[in-house]
Amino acid sequence: MADKAAGAAALKALRKRRGLSLAGLARALISGAADLGQPSLPGVAAVQRSVARWESAKPTTLPDERYQLLLAHVYARSPAGETALGTGSDFAYYLDALGLLGESEGRVCELRSAMLRAATDDGGMFALLAPGVHTGLAAALADPARTDEDTLVGLASIIEDVNAEVGSLPMVRLQVLLAPAVEAARRLLAGPVPESLVARLRVIAVAGAVLAGRLAFETRDDSAARALYTEATREAGLLGQPWTQAGVHMSHALVALYSAPGLDSATRLADRAVRSARTGESTLVRARAHALQAELAARAGHDRQAAAALELAWYDMNADHAGDPAPTAFSAAHLRGFEGVCELYVGDPAAAHDRFARAVGALATPRERVQRAIITTDQALARVRLGEPRAAAELLHDCVAAAAGTGGRVPALRLRQVRRELRPWRRERWAADLDDHLMDMLGA
Template sequence: MARSDSVAGAAALRALRQRRGLSLAGCARALLEQARLLAHPPSRLPTTAGLMRSLSRWEHHSAPVLPSERHQLLLAHLYARTPAGSPALGPGSDFSELLLALACMGAGAAQLRLLRENVTRTLTSSGIALHVLLPSAVQAALGDPARLDEEVAAQLATAVSQVRDQLDRLPFARLQLMLAPIVEASRQLLAGPVPERLVPELHTAAVSVFCLAGRLAFETHDDAAARAHFAEATRQARLLPAGSPWRPLVHLDHALVALHSSAGAGTARQLAQAAAREAHHCPDPAVRAWANGWLASLAARCGDHRAAATALHRAAHDTHSPADDTPVGPAGLVFGPQHLTGFEAVCRLYTGQPRTAYDDLSTVPHTAADTRGQAQHAIVLTQRATALVRAGEPRSAAELLHHSLDTAPPHTSRITTRRIQWAWHELTPWQTEPFVTQLGNRLLTTLL
């Protein structure tokens, strides 16, 4: 961490305090109040004088010191609300500026993520923070459409990403509450007069908003609302120019939900076909590869081996294609050989090659360091278990399903649950065996 970055972070901390009209003593008292609200043991509460000395070290003009994790938590809860007491975590808020300042001073990404999760969990559990992630610029544009500009669309997209980042970390019902004001803000902005230059950005943000709303409705078992949200996302995507990555991606998001709902693999395959058609016009090879990979896996599930092989061939071609000089896909979207291997394994699973599928799935790397990685690893384990059942090894399959339950994150998604249920149904011929009944009892306890 460069010294200049640390000094800049300290200056940002000082500016935050001064903008609120807080002296060192006033800020120390405010932090002590946060500690009391968070029920810190009285014996561990620092003194006002001690906190003033700490503040001086954090804000030092030439050799600042990064606040300890405990003090970072107090600062986070202090700046998570406006001076008037309203929750505010969105872009442009004091809370966001605090995280940037701490990052400059050397706080790691994992620690900052934990801070955001801790504060978000505390605020939303109180039931009073429906607008906690609505950026200030968006609120201003809702009150005065003349203030709608590029920053509003960008902040709307960022707010959606912040909610999406909490998938598998917070209860889905709570995430719905967090997203609700963003959905309503999107509707209001789309209904008002939008400058021509802002139309693509606003429609792109809206697609992301309604796709996530559809996913969350699905996770809370409201399939009718999920379909309505995805229909709106599709309408917004069609207003984007041909070649936009969001035109195929909205279909892929919808296909994932359809596959695990009552709609089933047939509807999911139709959505994947629509995604592949749209992706054909997209210059981003990662988007094309994802679309064809999903189409291949769904065609295999539906018993169409030839279509699966054709789509896999196209995905393989795009896996090794260089990206366009001007990236057009969503930030961070990649498709590499490991993703291709995963789709190939799923296709083999449904085309009568379970042992090969198991071996391929065993080589798929996973990152279980966070909840998103844990969820994906749990799904891969269920696919491997299915392969073992079809290869005639039910006992080993049951052991893998136990491991999958151990791996799944605390707020297990409906998608992960459905995958485990599918694998469990593969064990029906052995339902009287003790190792199957034991697994069944645990599934009832864990998933219900």
């Protein structure tokens, strides 16, 4: 919620915490514009007046987009010159201040993504590590017995932050940001970490390996993906948390669906997920496992099994989720998407289309961009089967942009599937326009 006076005060406090005068920050902004190859800013005195306006409570003034980016570059580096974007950093504090000043969530996300792109370009391998954790992590890697809680919190935050950027940044950049945390967790687990921290470290290692496995798959490195899922499955088995094991199996099943021939491998993994989820504490994970089982049954043409699994999924979705250990694991909007897929393969394409439309409308955050694109391709396929090929092509244009922007493999595969369904209309002008868009953005 905006609190403009608090936002202005936060900008002022941040500048002073950096030991910068008004003129000092003005000079940093002018220098930053030159380093970025931007048009020159006015003189120090003029920029200094702008800085003072941003920090004034009456009236409050939001920096324009150009100055927002320049401020982001200033505060994205620590006083020691290291890239620092994680929780507790000056950069995170700066983004919070912009939010208080009334800047939109979308714009704040854009700035964060821009700095993450810059970090991967500059080799900022631990850019998402919280300030002060670098030294502790270095000590722990040299001697795992010195691992402490702050180090684990820092590693977990990297994985969470990278996961939050799926859909906002290309998958290959996310791999660069994630890899150091995955390797650090792996090395710490191999050493004599204090016994009280082993379970927490293993949870982090599992989350990192699953995300890394997904990113490896998205960047078409299937052998690396299989190895990472094998690692995640092994570590999850040592945790004694069935719902965590179920989550690993489900993620692996979705990868297998698109990287292995046929449905057998994915179905086996989905069945393992259901068995694990049934003995776990998370009803939301159990709902998701049943939903995945339903989709695979529908793709195989087994309508009764699909309907039974969906019924179980809704039963779990409608349960009381207070205290669920995985509160963000699944939602009704995601479940409607699975229902749509089942209708598409063993039901009514009109009903499938309507379910997809409702599901897309509920997936609005940048993090859900990839899922939204996947569901929209399914919606387009339903339009084809309803005899509305041109409407299907119109839906696909938005999916092309999402697939190209994220490098997501699944949206691209689903796009090609629908395009094959549109071959009877390949000589239509609107079909040629779609082909041109696909070639321009995806090279296919």
